[in-house]
Every structure is written in structure tokens, then in C-alpha cells.
Amino acid sequence: MVIGAAVVTVxxxxxxxxxxxxxGDGGPASPTSAGPAAPHKPRTLLGVYVPGVxxxxxxxxxxxxxxxxxxxxxxxxxxxxxxxxxxxxxxxAEHDATPLVHIDPTGVDLSAIASGRYDSYLRSYASAVxxxxxxxxxxxxxxxxxxxxxxxxRHTSPAVYIAAWRHVVTVFRAADAENVTWLWTVNVIxxxxxxxxxxxxxxxxxxxxxxxxxxYYLKPSWTFASLFGPTIxxxxxxxxxxxxxxxxxxxPAAGKPAKIVDLFAGVRKYGLxxxxxxxxxxxxxxxxxxxxxxTAAYRRSAHAYLGPQL
Numbered sequence: 251m252v253i254g255a256a257v258v259t260v261x262x263x264x265x266x267x268x269x270x271x272x273x274g275d276g277g278p279a280s281p282t283s284a285g286p287a288a289p290h291k292p293r294t295l296l297g298v299y300v301p302g303v304x305x306x307x308x309x310x311x312x313x314x315x316x317x318x319x320x321x322x323x324x325x326x327x328x329x330x331x332x333x334x335x336x337x338x339x340x341x342x343a344e345h346d347a348t349p350l351v352h353i354d355p356t357g358v359d360l361s362a363i364a365s366g367r368y369d370s371y372l373r374s375y376a377s378a379v380x381x382x383x384x385x386x387x388x389x390x391x392x393x394x395x396x397x398x399x400x401x402x403x404r405h406t407s408p409a410v411y412i413a414a415w416r417h418v419v420t421v422f423r424a425a426d427a428e429n430v431t432w433l434w435t436v437n438v439i440x441x442x443x444x445x446x447x448x449x450x451x452x453x454x455x456x457x458x459x460x461x462x463x464x465x466y467y468l469k470p471s472w473t474f475a476s477l478f479g480p481t482i483x484x485x486x487x488x489x490x491x492x493x494x495x496x497x498x499x500x501x502p503a504a505g506k507p508a509k510i511v512d513l514f515a516g517v518r519k520y521g522l523x524x525x526x527x528x529x530x531x532x533x534x535x536x537x538x539x540x541x542x543x544x545t546a547a548y549r550r551s552a553h554a555y556l557g558p559q560l
Contacts, residue, residue: 276453295494296552297323297526299350304338309347313529316545319552323350323387325526330355331371333384334378335517343384350387350433350496350526355414356399362393364413369421376425383431389496390418392435393464395448408450434458435496438465438481447484458496460523461485462496467509469501474516482520495525499537508549510539514551 291314296319300309304326314320314472324347325334339349344383355363380387394411401411415434438449452458463485465477479496485493495517500509517525527548529538539548 265464288316295322295348296556297321297325297347297524298529299497299526300529304336304349305334306340307341307345309529310347313539316547317539317552319556321347322486322524323348323526325352325434326352327354330358330368334375334382336378337381339384339386340383345487348385348387348431350557352389352392352435355391355401356401360401360414361415364410364417366417372418372421372454376422376427379422380425380427383429385431387431387433388422388459389433389435389462392462392496395439396445398435403444403446411451412453414458416456419453421455430459430474432459433462433494433496434455434460434466434483435462436481437478438463438477438512439484441560444548446482446552449488452488454491458491459537461489461493463493464497465495466498467500467504467506467526470503470505470508472509474512474519478516478520482522493520493525494523497528499528499530499539500527502536506539506541507543510544510547511551514555516534518555541543 258309298310298321299311302309303324310321322418324342324345326338326349328335328351330353333352334402335349342349353442358368363372379388391399391411391414393399394402394406394408396402397404400406401414419432423431434453436451437445439445439447463478465482467477482493495513498513513525516522527539531538539545
């Protein structure tokens with residue numbers, strides 16, 4: 251995930267879920283059809299990423315108190331060779347939440363992963379996930395159609411990425427880690443910034459459970475349809491698997507309360523699983539859900555959206 255001059259995706263998971271090329275002066279693309287309806291999907295989820303996880307649950311507790319919503323998905327980012335955080339997963343389960351782990355193979359040659367060089371690590375991780383027993387969502391090497399990661403566009407070929415993804419899934423399945431939901435996470439399309447359609451990186455339906463889309467509201471004129479719609483359409487050209495917005499938030503200058511309302515409305519209109527809010531203040535960009543108006547917008551929208559599930 252990169253934020254700043256190259257703002258790209260972060261945390262919001264109300265599950266299933268794009269930014270296409272900007273036209274003219276850099277404004278959002280025109281709305282795009284959501285495509286065919288997704289098949290039956292699990293219950294609607296709202297999730298969050300907060301600093302301090304997986305070492306502490308304090309930030310999630312604060313987020314819950316602020317919004318009145320218990321996240322159904324809690325996110326943490328895991329570097330290569332880091333073990334599965336079973337204790338955090340157990341705490342999440344106690345709070346009726348599912349952990350979502352983004353495994354980031356920074357600086358690792360994906361062809362080495364595909365060839366089996368790291369199988370001992372993968373088998374150890376899979377064994378720990380299996381032993382935990384509860385549901386776990388795993389996203390391996392996310393945002394591959396971006397250009398800011400070592401495994402991504404301009405650095406690693408789609409063929410090598412696909413081979414590595416399939417190998418990781420195969421190792422987990424061989425270890426009988428059947429409690430994993432595989433989340434293929436892409437960045438929103440932005441042709442002006444050289445972020446293409448993720449279609450070339452598609453691993454195949456038998457290797458993917460859900461699709462995640464990362465994208466952020468940066469300007470008041472941007473809408474869910476212009477930000478996420480083109481990418482949803484591109485994904486629907488590959489699969490009808492459930493989609494979630496796996497990282498999202500809004501800049502204060504974009505009009506955060508209005509964008510929160512638009513986010514909930516867009517997830518509902520496109521039939522997505524939900525979204526994950528990236529609740530972070532980073533590099534002078536405050537994505538947090540703070541302020542009376544933004545908090546009230548989230549609380550009202552979440553209660554209307556979740557209904558009896560809340």
C-alpha cells in the first residue's frame with residue numbers, strides 16, 4: 251500500500267468490491283455498469299485496519315466505541331517469513347471478527363516462491379492457520395497491478411505472479427488448511443498513473459475465493475461509480491466471485507462525511523460484500539474516521555446497512 255503522490259488503496263472491508271483513467275483535468279471516470287450479479291455471498295461485513303495490530307486490540311476497541319460498530323473483519327499486514335499471529339486471530343474470534351492477513355513478499359523473487367524455495371515457511375504458516383481452526387482471510391502479494399511493490403507491475407511479470415499465487419494456495423491446501431478464504435487484492439485502475447486492469451494477473455477461479463479492490467476518495471467530485479466501477483467491471487470479466495472493497499478511506503478535502511455515505515451506497519448498489527476502512531493518519535494524510543460529522547455519517551450508514559446483523 252502506498253499513500254501520497256501515488257495514493258493507492260487502503261482499509262475498508264464491507265465485503266466485495268475502482269478507479270479508471272482520469273479524464274481531462276484528472277477528474278473521475280464516468281460511471282460504469284456493475285456487470286452481472288454476483289452469486290450468493292456470506293453476510294455483509296464491515297472491517298477496519300488500525301495502527302498497533304496485531305500486537306494490540308486497543309485501536310479496534312476505540313474504533314468500535316467511536317462508531318458503535320463491531321468490525322466483522324480486522325486487518326494486519328505481515329512481512330515475508332513472519333509467522334501467523336494466532337493470538338491476535340483468537341482475540342478477533344472472541345470479538346466475532348475474522349482476521350484478514352496481507353502477506354507481503356517484499357524483496358522476494360516470486361519465481362523462487364513458485365519453484366518451492368520457501369515451502370518450509372509456507373507449510374509452517376499453513377500448519378499454524380490450520381491449528382488455529384477459525385476462519386482466516388489471506389491476501390498474498392496485493393495490488394499487483396500497481397507499480398510500487400517488488401512483486402507488482404513493471405517489476406514482476408504477470409506469469410510469475412500467477413505461478414507464485416497458485417503455488418502458495420496449493421501448499422496451503424496440501425497442508426489441509428481448509429479454513430482459508432483466498433482474497434485476490436487489486437488496486438483500482440488508473441490509466442493516467444499507469445495502473446492497468448488487473449485481468450492479466452488473474453490466477454483462475456479455482457485459486458481465488460473472493461476479490462478485494464483497494465481505492466481512496468481524494469477529491470469532492472469522485473464517486474463510488476467513478477472510483478471503483480471500472481475495476482469492478484474488469485473483475486467481472488474474469489469472475490463472479492464475491493468482491494469486497496479491501497482498503498478505502500477519504501481525504502478530509504474530499505468531504506469525508508459525504509464520501510462515507512457514498513461508499514455505503516455504492517457497496518449496496520454493486521452487491522459487494524462490504525468494505526474495510528483504513529483508519530490511519532500517515533504522511534500528513536489523515537484517513538481516520540474522526541470528527542462529529544464523519545463519525546455520525548458512518549454510524550448512521552452502518553446501522554442502516556447492517557440492520558439486524560449489527
